Amino acid sequence: MLDSSVWPTNDYSRVPYRFYHDPSIYELERERVFKGPAWTLVGLEVEIPNPGDFRASYIGDEPIIIHRDANGKIHGFINRCAHRGAIVRRELQGTAKDHVCIYHQWCYGQDGGLIGVPFRRGLKGKGGYGKDFDPKNHGLTKVRIDSADGVLFGTMSDKAEPLNEYLGEAILGFLSRVFRRPVEVIGYHRQRIRGNWKGFAENTRDNYHASLLHDFFRTFGLDRPTQVGGATMDKRHRHCVTWGRMENSHDAAKEAYGKEQVASAGIQLKESSMVKYIPDRNDDISIAIGSLFPSSFFIQISNSLATRQIRPRGPGEFEVFQTLLGYQDDTPEMRQHRLRQANLVGPAGFVSMEDGEAIEIVQRATKAAPNDVQVLELGGKGAIQDCDFRINDVPVRGFWSYYAELLGIEPADGVR
Amino acid sequence: MSADLFAACDLLAQYGALVDAAKYDEWLELFSKRCSYYVKPRENHELGLPAGLIFCDSRAMLEDRILALRIASKYNLHNDRHIIGLPRIVANEPDGISIEAPFAVYQTEQEGDTRLFATGLYCDRLERSGDSFKISEKLVRIDSFAIQTLLATPL
Numbered sequence: 327m328l329d330s331s332v333w334p335t336n337d338y339s340r341v342p343y344r345f346y347h348d349p350s351i352y353e354l355e356r357e358r359v360f361k362g363p364a365w366t367l368v369g370l371e372v373e374i375p376n377p378g379d380f381r382a383s384y385i386g387d388e389p390i391i392i393h394r395d396a397n398g399k400i401h402g403f404i405n406r407c408a409h410r411g412a413i414v415r416r417e418l419q420g421t422a423k424d425h426v427c428i429y430h431q432w433c434y435g436q437d438g439g440l441i442g443v444p445f446r447r448g449l450k451g452k453g454g455y456g457k458d459f460d461p462k463n464h465g466l467t468k469v470r471i472d473s474a475d476g477v478l479f480g481t482m483s484d485k486a487e488p489l490n491e492y493l494g495e496a497i498l499g500f501l502s503r504v505f506r507r508p509v510e511v512i513g514y515h516r517q518r519i520r521g522n523w524k525g526f527a528e529n530t531r532d533n534y535h536a537s538l539l540h541d542f543f544r545t546f547g548l549d550r551p552t553q554v555g556g557a558t559m560d561k562r563h564r565h566c567v568t569w570g571r572m573e574n575s576h577d578a579a580k581e582a583y584g585k586e587q588v589a590s591a592g593i594q595l596k597e598s599s600m601v602k603y604i605p606d607r608n609d610d611i612s613i614a615i616g617s618l619f620p621s622s623f624f625i626q627i628s629n630s631l632a633t634r635q636i637r638p639r640g641p642g643e644f645e646v647f648q649t650l651l652g653y654q655d656d657t658p659e660m661r662q663h664r665l666r667q668a669n670l671v672g673p674a675g676f677v678s679m680e681d682g683e684a685i686e687i688v689q690r691a692t693k694a695a696p697n698d699v700q701v702l703e704l705g706g707k708g709a710i711q712d713c714d715f716r717i718n719d720v721p722v723r724g725f726w727s728y729y730a731e732l733l734g735i736e737p738a739d740g741v742r
Numbered sequence: 743m744s745a746d747l748f749a750a751c752d753l754l755a756q757y758g759a760l761v762d763a764a765k766y767d768e769w770l771e772l773f774s775k776r777c778s779y780y781v782k783p784r785e786n787h788e789l790g791l792p793a794g795l796i797f798c799d800s801r802a803m804l805e806d807r808i809l810a811l812r813i814a815s816k817y818n819l820h821n822d823r824h825i826i827g828l829p830r831i832v833a834n835e836p837d838g839i840s841i842e843a844p845f846a847v848y849q850t851e852q853e854g855d856t857r858l859f860a861t862g863l864y865c866d867r868l869e870r871s872g873d874s875f876k877i878s879e880k881l882v883r884i885d886s887f888a889i890q891t892l893l894a895t896p897l
Contacts, residue, residue: 513793516888541814596802673889682892
């Protein structure tokens with residue numbers, strides 16, 4: 327049985343590797359995290375702009391549909407027929423008045439309610455459903471949907487706090503900064519990683535891996551940990567925004583790494599626009615990564631903008647579903663710049679491809695050692711608090727702290 | 743077989759062999775001085791979305807990809823095996839031809855396991871260069887929506 331004794335320390339500075347592998351933990355996560363009181367990114371309003379538009383998405387590994395009805399209201403429901411469990415809507419996106427399951431033609435409305443069942447009264451007076459069969463009780467399972475600046479979140483729990491409260495001021499401010507200006511989808515990236523989904527949640531909360539793992543940053547001067555930046559969390563420390571400002575000098579980097587480590591002194595890209603940041607708004611923040619519990623991510627790396635949704639596929643595999651964005655009022659030159667800078671992110675991204683490999687080699691090596699632990703104490707142990715420096719593990723401990731709360735396995739006097 | 747089709751087959755055979763042998767400088771020489779190279783999942787292609795997984799709209803960017811691969815990128819250690827199908831000429835122009843060719847790429851990882859990494863279609867514009875061709879545009883359209891692990895070495 328999994329209980330609070332699984333934690334060697336009360337500050338989550340040690341995390342056993344069994345959390346990456348144990349199938350029974352994955353089952354618990356399904357019930358208590360993804361069906362628990364958390365909100366998950368499910369899409370963007372701009373992806374279903376017109377009445378009748380729908381799109382397929384996921385919460386955890388549960389397939390869902392988001393659907394804008396004739397009045398413009400957006401509904402969410404699980405894409406599994408209430409009759410015999412088939413996928414009801416097989417297309418990934420489209421426009422429709424209703425959803426008809428191909429298996430036995432149960433028909434659902436734009437809000438997921440059941441509106442038609444063949445043979446309800448039987449045939450020629452024989453058979454059919456009993457008088458106690460009420461279509462109201464046989465609709466698709468509802469998913470509550472809410473929007474923050476056009477970003478759609480969904481939850482399967484009645485107990486989830488209102489979205490605004492769940493996100494908190496720091497995250498709402500971060501989302502407004504990126505999404506208040508109307509966005510447009512310019513493409514999708516998908517990446518299958520043979521690792522545990524929480525490895526990705528940790529990866530984006532640990533900012534310092536970027537300068538060490540992603541050599542492109544350091545080599546070509548796009549971003550360094552010596553830049554002014556920090557990590558800001560919500561009050562519960564479950565979400566995190568890490569950010570950095572533009573840096574124009576190599577001096578600080580040379581001091582931190584030693585001269586030989588800063589390769590950019592000699593090596594230049596032939597197409598320097600790859601590493602050029604053109605401010606999109608009135609600030610000089612050139613990198614900002616929002617990591618929201620449990621599986622939603624928002625990326626601004628230079629002029630590359632994206633949302634990322636993690637779709638777990640069991641304890642040992644997940645898909646990163648990335649939606650690349652531009653602004654609707656981009657000039658043609660700016661749009662071309664963004665398409666070029668899309669080379670930075672995604673499965674072939676200059677500053678992200680390595681994450682796939684890093685998470686996979688962790689998964690491979692930890693399989694045989696479920697009781698060994700990882701070490702999370704850079705930037706301090708004990709209390710979990712905001713940092714005005716970027717080199718720290720603190721938000722990773724914040725993630726585990728809320729995770730433990732939802733799973734019901736917080737240690738006595740566990741930090742929050 | 744027409745001379746053009748033969749030259750296209752020869753070019754594709756060299757293309758696969760050079761990538762698989764990680765001879766990227768020689769691979770770059772198969773492209774013309776002004777060229778583009780895109781890798782795009784079918785999902786984006788069908789939805790008419792412009793972004794790709796790799797988006798090099800100039801030779802400089804393609805050379806930067808190879809530079810980064812050599813000195814900056816870390817990726818799963820593997821060998822590639824390109825299986826390139828017969829090309830079909832889809833357009834003839836005075837200075838070149840456009841072709842389509844199906845392909846599959848298998849990857850063999852460190853412990854010797856081989857997996858199907860990608861299948862798709864090459865949509866190439868070939869520019870005449872004496873008796874042979876250089877690639878002036880290459881669009882690699884991948885069938886699967888998702889990339890397995892990551893995409894570092896060229897398709």
